[in-house]
Amino acid sequence: MGKLFGTDGIRGIAGQTLTAELAFHVGQAVAAVLTEEKGNRPLITIGKDTRISSDMLEAALMAGICSVGGDVMPLGTIPTPAVAFLTVQQQADAGIVISASHNPYAYNGIKVFNAQGYKLSDEMEGRVEDLILNHAKLPAAVDGAVGRRHHGMHALHSAYVQHLLGSIDCDLTGLRVLVDCANGAASATAPDLFRALPLQADFIHTEPDGVNINNGCGSTHLESLARGVVSGGYDLGIAFDGDADRCLLVDEQGNTIDGDKVMAVCASELKRQGKLSGNTVVATVMSNLGLHEYCQENGLDLVCTAVGDRHVLERMLADGFAIGGEQSGHTIFRAYATTGDGELTALQFLQTLRRSGVPASQLAARCPQYPQELINVEVPHTPGVKERIMADESLRQETRRWEEKLGGQGRILIRPSGTEALIRVMVEAKTTEIAHQVASVLADFIKKL
Numbered sequence: 001m002g003k004l005f006g007t008d009g010i011r012g013i014a015g016q017t018l019t020a021e022l023a024f025h026v027g028q029a030v031a032a033v034l035t036e037e038k039g040n041r042p043l044i045t046i047g048k049d050t051r052i053s054s055d056m057l058e059a060a061l062m063a064g065i066c067s068v069g070g071d072v073m074p075l076g077t078i079p080t081p082a083v084a085f086l087t088v089q090q091q092a093d094a095g096i097v098i099s100a101s102h103n104p105y106a107y108n109g110i111k112v113f114n115a116q117g118y119k120l121s122d123e124m125e126g127r128v129e130d131l132i133l134n135h136a137k138l139p140a141a142v143d144g145a146v147g148r149r150h151h152g153m154h155a156l157h158s159a160y161v162q163h164l165l166g167s168i169d170c171d172l173t174g175l176r177v178l179v180d181c182a183n184g185a186a187s188a189t190a191p192d193l194f195r196a197l198p199l200q201a202d203f204i205h206t207e208p209d210g211v212n213i214n215n216g217c218g219s220t221h222l223e224s225l226a227r228g229v230v231s232g233g234y235d236l237g238i239a240f241d242g243d244a245d246r247c248l249l250v251d252e253q254g255n256t257i258d259g260d261k262v263m264a265v266c267a268s269e270l271k272r273q274g275k276l277s278g279n280t281v282v283a284t285v286m287s288n289l290g291l292h293e294y295c296q297e298n299g300l301d302l303v304c305t306a307v308g309d310r311h312v313l314e315r316m317l318a319d320g321f322a323i324g325g326e327q328s329g330h331t332i333f334r335a336y337a338t339t340g341d342g343e344l345t346a347l348q349f350l351q352t353l354r355r356s357g358v359p360a361s362q363l364a365a366r367c368p369q370y371p372q373e374l375i376n377v378e379v380p381h382t383p384g385v386k387e388r389i390m391a392d393e394s395l396r397q398e399t400r401r402w403e404e405k406l407g408g409q410g411r412i413l414i415r416p417s418g419t420e421a422l423i424r425v426m427v428e429a430k431t432t433e434i435a436h437q438v439a440s441v442l443a444d445f446i447k448k449l
Helices: 020-038 054-067 080-089 122-133 153-165 190-195 223-232 259-272 289-297 309-319 342-356 360-365 385-390 393-406 432-447
Strands: 010-013 043-048 071-077 094-098 107-114 176-180 200-204 236-240 247-250 280-284 301-305 323-325 331-333 372-378 411-416 422-428
Touching: 020 043, 020 054, 020 094, 020 107, 020 122, 043 054, 043 080, 054 071, 054 094, 054 107, 071 080, 071 153, 080 094, 080 107, 080 153, 080 342, 107 122, 153 190, 153 342, 176 190, 176 223, 190 200, 190 342, 200 223, 223 236, 223 247, 236 342, 247 259, 247 342, 259 280, 259 289, 259 323, 259 331, 259 342, 259 360, 280 289, 280 309, 289 301, 301 309, 309 323, 309 331, 331 342, 342 360, 372 432, 385 411, 385 422, 393 411, 393 432, 411 432, 422 432
Parallel strands: 043 071, 043 094, 176 200, 176 236, 280 301, 280 323
Antiparallel strands: 010 107, 094 107, 236 247, 323 331, 372 422, 411 422
């Protein structure tokens, strides 16, 4: 990866590491590279989440694009996967999302989709990055060459909702769901989507104020959703993150249904319908051992990639697989989307739930889950710190020592976060107590390095 683009675009604290000036230059560079690629004026869509800094960054990006002769189609507040979908539908040359996903409001990010709705290639990111870091003097557009702003925001939101509705063909009448929009981008689309279905949907955390996105709500904080589902007697709780590209669920008893369980039951349904190409599920090394066991017992092949939905999608595209995702809730249904889509995931699970004829708790229980402990160890923001820690030989030896103690009845995965100053320690074991003990010891070890 380069010096600006991480595993999921450019991300940082708005106004500090991610400034309006940087956004302006990103807009210029993206438009300049696209102009060189196609030989004429590019069209770029832009969507954003509800962070207080998103308007500032949007304005800077639009100014940068237009200043070098690119056209802009602002989509307003809208989920990340909607930007990918609408970029393709509108035949734009690229789509830009302003969001820091599940991170607190002080953070923000910029990620770019290509004309096919996929994240930019490393080569294209490198070209954009070089222009910015080398302070390239790009020729300013003048007179009639200055970029324009296109309109049609409301109609495009509706087009995305209709696309999602077209992904299911099962009667959901009678189901009752509680939807947590995380005070984020889903607040702009989820109410229209679920109210168009023949089910009862109620909503929480749909009043974004710029600073409450992901704050005690959404897919990273399921407590209020779980309480609401149980007290209200709902069939299912649905939680999105800030930009709605991931979805976690809560069953009628208040228990979490994570991405592994979603993939397991939806893959089985796809197989039943003859739609599971390659008979394969694509997950990551973070997926629970329970998913491995489920796939083995149900005649499914499981392929695991490095962490990150980019790696999952690359494998899906390379081999034509239909479903893949991450335990954290990024689930990709390749027949309908080019990236993880939380609202699409919710619809696919609801359809599977209705066809199963059993409560969500019973459906999810078909995929076992081994106790898992995940500890995020904060490290300094200084460049190279995460790399130094991960290369430390004493950490490798300590990890091997605990792996031997687990004796094949668990596993340890230590990895750096791709977007935050964190080292993640994940341990699976036969019991919660053992998983917690091992993860705590390793986390404390890392803190001393």
